[in-house]
Amino acid sequence: MSADECPACIPGFEIGHAHDLEALTGCTVVLAPEGAVCGVDVRGSAPGTRETDLLDPSNLVEKVHAVLLAGGSAFGLDAAAGVSRWLEERGYGFETGFAKVPIVPGAVLYDLALGRPDRRPDAAMGYAACEDARHRSEGRSDVPLEGNVGAGAGASVGKLLGPFQATKTGVGATFLAGAGGLVVGAAVAVNAFGDVRDPVTGEIVAGTRNPTGGWLDTTAALTGGSGETPFGLGRNTTIGVVVTNATLSKAQARKVAQMAHDGLALTISPVHTMFDGDAIFTMGSGRLNTPVEVSVIGTLAVRAVAGAVVRAATTAGPAGGLPAAAG
Amino acid sequence: MSADECPACIPGFEIGHAHDLEALTGCTVVLAPEGAVCGVDVRGSAPGTRETDLLDPSNLVEKVHAVLLAGGSAFGLDAAAGVSRWLEERGYGFETGFAKVPIVPGAVLYDLALGRPDRRPDAAMGYAACEDARHRSEGRSDVPLEGNVGAGAGASVGKLLGPFQATKTGVGATFLAGAGGLVVGAAVAVNAFGDVRDPVTGEIVAGTRNPTGGWLDTTAALTGGSGETPFGLGRNTTIGVVVTNATLSKAQARKVAQMAHDGLALTISPVHTMFDGDAIFTMGSGRLNTPVEVSVIGTLAVRAVAGAVVRAATTAGPAGGLPAAAG
Numbered sequence: 001m002s003a004d005e006c007p008a009c010i011p012g013f014e015i016g017h018a019h020d021l022e023a024l025t026g027c028t029v030v031l032a033p034e035g036a037v038c039g040v041d042v043r044g045s046a047p048g049t050r051e052t053d054l055l056d057p058s059n060l061v062e063k064v065h066a067v068l069l070a071g072g073s074a075f076g077l078d079a080a081a082g083v084s085r086w087l088e089e090r091g092y093g094f095e096t097g098f099a100k101v102p103i104v105p106g107a108v109l110y111d112l113a114l115g116r117p118d119r120r121p122d123a124a125m126g127y128a129a130c131e132d133a134r135h136r137s138e139g140r141s142d143v144p145l146e147g148n149v150g151a152g153a154g155a156s157v158g159k160l161l162g163p164f165q166a167t168k169t170g171v172g173a174t175f176l177a178g179a180g181g182l183v184v185g186a187a188v189a190v191n192a193f194g195d196v197r198d199p200v201t202g203e204i205v206a207g208t209r210n211p212t213g214g215w216l217d218t219t220a221a222l223t224g225g226s227g228e229t230p231f232g233l234g235r236n237t238t239i240g241v242v243v244t245n246a247t248l249s250k251a252q253a254r255k256v257a258q259m260a261h262d263g264l265a266l267t268i269s270p271v272h273t274m275f276d277g278d279a280i281f282t283m284g285s286g287r288l289n290t291p292v293e294v295s296v297i298g299t300l301a302v303r304a305v306a307g308a309v310v311r312a313a314t315t316a317g318p319a320g321g322l323p324a325a326a327g
Numbered sequence: 328m329s330a331d332e333c334p335a336c337i338p339g340f341e342i343g344h345a346h347d348l349e350a351l352t353g354c355t356v357v358l359a360p361e362g363a364v365c366g367v368d369v370r371g372s373a374p375g376t377r378e379t380d381l382l383d384p385s386n387l388v389e390k391v392h393a394v395l396l397a398g399g400s401a402f403g404l405d406a407a408a409g410v411s412r413w414l415e416e417r418g419y420g421f422e423t424g425f426a427k428v429p430i431v432p433g434a435v436l437y438d439l440a441l442g443r444p445d446r447r448p449d450a451a452m453g454y455a456a457c458e459d460a461r462h463r464s465e466g467r468s469d470v471p472l473e474g475n476v477g478a479g480a481g482a483s484v485g486k487l488l489g490p491f492q493a494t495k496t497g498v499g500a501t502f503l504a505g506a507g508g509l510v511v512g513a514a515v516a517v518n519a520f521g522d523v524r525d526p527v528t529g530e531i532v533a534g535t536r537n538p539t540g541g542w543l544d545t546t547a548a549l550t551g552g553s554g555e556t557p558f559g560l561g562r563n564t565t566i567g568v569v570v571t572n573a574t575l576s577k578a579q580a581r582k583v584a585q586m587a588h589d590g591l592a593l594t595i596s597p598v599h600t601m602f603d604g605d606a607i608f609t610m611g612s613g614r615l616n617t618p619v620e621v622s623v624i625g626t627l628a629v630r631a632v633a634g635a636v637v638r639a640a641t642t643a644g645p646a647g648g649l650p651a652a653a654g
Contacts, residue, residue: 042380046387050377050404053369053606060373060601073428074411077377078450081405088402096562098439098490101400112425123405123450163425235423274387279380 010175010183012036012285013243016133017143017150017171018125024115024320027070027079028150028171028189029129030241033092035063036283038105039253043261044237044278048074048108052279057251061103065092066130067281068106069151069189069239072120076108082126107279109191109237111154113163114320146172146315151189151239156322157268157313158207159193159236159275160218167206168324169196172311174304181245182292186260186304188240190312192268193275194218196325199266199306206313206325219269237277238264240308242301248284252294256282259298263305280305337502337510339363339612340570343460344470344477344498345452351442351647354397354406355477355498355516356456357568360419362390363610365432366580370588371564371605375401375435379606384578388430392419393457394608395433396478396516396566399447403435409453434606436518436564438481440490441647473499473642478516478566483649484595484640485535486520486563486602487545494533495651496523499638501631508572509619513587513631515567517639519595520602521545523652526593526633533640533652546596564604565591567635569628575611579621583609586625590632607632 012032019026040055050068054061066083070076084102087093093100112120129150135141143149152170159166175185190196195207195218210216242260260280264271272278282301316324339359346353367382377395381388393410397403411429414420420427439447456477462468470476479497486493502512517523522534522545537543569587587607591598599605609628643651 042383045385047380048378049380051375051401053374053376053379054604056369058372060604073423073426074378074430075408075415075428078405078408078411081408081449084402084405096400096437096439099400099444101402101439103401110423112423112428117426122408277381277387 010185010243010245012287014133014137015187016129016136018128018132019150019153020119021153023119024154025071025111025120026150026153027068027121027125027129029066029068029083029133030243031066031130031133032283033065035065036285037062037248037250037253038064038281038283039250039257040279040281041254041257041261042279043272044276045274047277047279048077049279050077050080051105055105057254061094064103064105066104067241067283068104070108070121071111071151071154073108073110073112075120077106078123079121079126080104080106082123083130086127086130105281107239109189109239110235114154146311148316148319152312155189155191157190157192158195158218160208160216160221165209166322167209168316168319168322169206169313170316172308172315174307174311176300176304178300180290181288184244184297184300184304186240186242186308188238188305188308188312190238190309191236192238192271193236193273194268194270196309196313197267197269198310205310236275240280240305242280242282244297245285245288246292246297247286247288253282253284255294256298256301260301260305263302266306267309337512337570337572339614341460341464342514343456343463345455345459346477346480347446348480350446351481352398352438352447353477353480354395354448354452354456356393356395356410356460357570358393358457358460359610360392362392363612364389364575364577364580365391365608365610366577366584367606367608368581368584368588369606370599371603372601374604374606375404376606377404377407378432382432384581388421391430391432393431394568394610395431397435397448398438398478398481400435400437400439402447404433405450406448406453407431407433409450410457413454413457434566436516436566437562441481473638475643475646479639482516482518484517484519484533485522485545487535487543487548492536493649494536495643495646495649496533496640497643499635499642501634501638503627503631505627507617508615511571511624511627511631513567513569513635515565515632515635515639517565517636518563519565519598520563520600521595521597523636523640524594524596525637532637563602567607567632569607569609571624572612572615573619573624574613574615580609580611582621583625583628587628587632590629593633594636
């Protein structure tokens with residue numbers, strides 16, 4: 001199943017982007033208008049998030065209506081206002097008796113070093129991403145699904161020598177079919193401190209560019225170096241959403257999100273550092289009624305996330321003065 | 328130290344409100360423009376929050392620049408955009424090299440049953456609350472500190488018989504002086520499912536109004552009843568901020584927030600139910616250099632929160648068809 005087909009792969013979900021390619025920032029929304037069970041695992045140390053507490057399995061609200069991924073650092077959380085408005089205008093949300101309240105968890109990444117730091121995702125951009133998602137589900141979006149789009153518009157990897165020896169990355173997506181009608185997909189905006197590596201060959205796909213040419217191996221430099229590395233402060237983060245048609249409880253959705261982080265471990269080196277805010281959400285539509293062992297879903301999620309990370313590197317184009325893996 | 332004096336009590340903090348008294352909603356901001364170490368404890372089960380993950384002691388960002396409390400259910404989180412803008416315009420925020428990013432955790436409460444559910448706190452209201460905070464710190468705010476203000480504009484307690492047998496509450500504040508120059512204060516917006524009780528006498532101060540007159544004891548009704556109670560779904564929440572001039576680590580700030588919830592246990596009956604989203608933040612300015620045992624700060628926080636809860640009941644006025652404890 002190719003990524004090009006994915007928008008139609010999992011009924012109940014719609015994915016859309018909006019971005020400002022001059023400012024090099026944007027946002028990506030995964031809509032689940034009828035609601036999806038959701039879990040999150042935040043494993044980076046510089047997270048920017050909203051509505052993640054309600055995802056605790058011991059808490060009340062069972063379903064979310066969208067997940068937002070955005071650039072713009074903490075400013076980008078504002079895009080959720082537009083997602084909420086789009087959903088409310090169409091009657092989607094958690095029924096509270098006096099209003100339907102759309103539940104929109106989200107996470108942001110730091111892309112202020114590229115493009116214009118003064119323009120960030122806002123409510124209008126969040127709304128536009130929802131429009132794109134609806135258009136895409138109707139087969140009439142002209143925004144690519146992957147590359148320099150949405151939350152990945154200003155993303156890059158390989159920051160050991162600072163933001164300007166990095167390599168441009170973006171959003172990648174991978175959808176996998178399991179047995180019995182199970183589908184698991186992932187969309188990831190890759191903006192890591194470390195390098196992206198091919199999980200099979202171990203070779204660097206995109207990372208820190210050595211001023212003398214070629215790649216500088218970030219992990220080797222860190223572990224063999226003097227320790228005096230010019231880490232950026234909280235300037236990195238990889239954020240993603242795993243979607244599945246499986247029927248998950250909130251606790252299972254969190255478990256899948258936990259396992260999905262292993263897809264980052266397989267493809268980003270190093271990852272989950274103090275300077276990354278890595279967060280992965282999992283959304284289950286529940287449209288597949290047959291029970292599936294949660295570890296099977298998690299295992300597919302690891303592969304989907306790993307595939308999405310590599311595609312985020314290989315589909316991005318150069319921008320903001322940075323080259324991309326594809327040239 | 329009276330609540331009237333409190334705005335000047337703890338240098339480094341400024342508290343402000345903005346509200347729409349027709350819609351019966353609003354927001355309250357506690358500014359710490361120069362940064363405050365912050366922790367949070369979310370103990371209710373229907374929370375609406377943002378930027379709480381970064382408060383985990385294992386995570387990077389050490390200081391926040393404001394905490395937002397808002398009505399409007401999840402919609403109210405949008406007010407944080409205005410708080411961020413106000414801070415950014417004045418050069419406050421976490422230095423990232425390419426922009427200062429204001430860090431604004433927040434929590435919301437459900438007030439859509441009173442007033443107009445279609446008008447909620449937004450970015451403009453968040454900005455206005457910051458303006459009020461600055462005016463208050465300069466002694467020229469004409470907005471009362473307590474009562475039907477800010478995040479408490481649409482708050483009420485005692486929902487066992489639904490939203491219209493409840494009693495109007497609002498925001499309360501209490502500031503306490505400890506030994507050696509220590510000051511601990513609390514501002515709480517009280518919107519609980521349960522009843523507010525005087526922690527000394529145990530008597531109900533504000534709660535579910537019995538249709539036949541007097542108070543209906545919610546805890547007694549729940550524990551002695553048939554179990555078929557008309558709980559509202561996620562329609563309640565008590566949210567607050569503890570502020571202190573003590574020097575706290577992030578882990579200590581969380582510990583103080585945990586203890587502070589005992590102030591709710593002493594004054595709201597029942598509290599922390601599946602239908603409350605109770606969250607308390609703690610902010611430490613660090614201006615008191617002498618070390619203070621964290622449990623001392625926590626113990627004062629319990630008293631401050633308990634005092635603030637009772638004041639939230641006794642300072643509120645009638646609104647939205649609901650009477651208040653004061654008449």
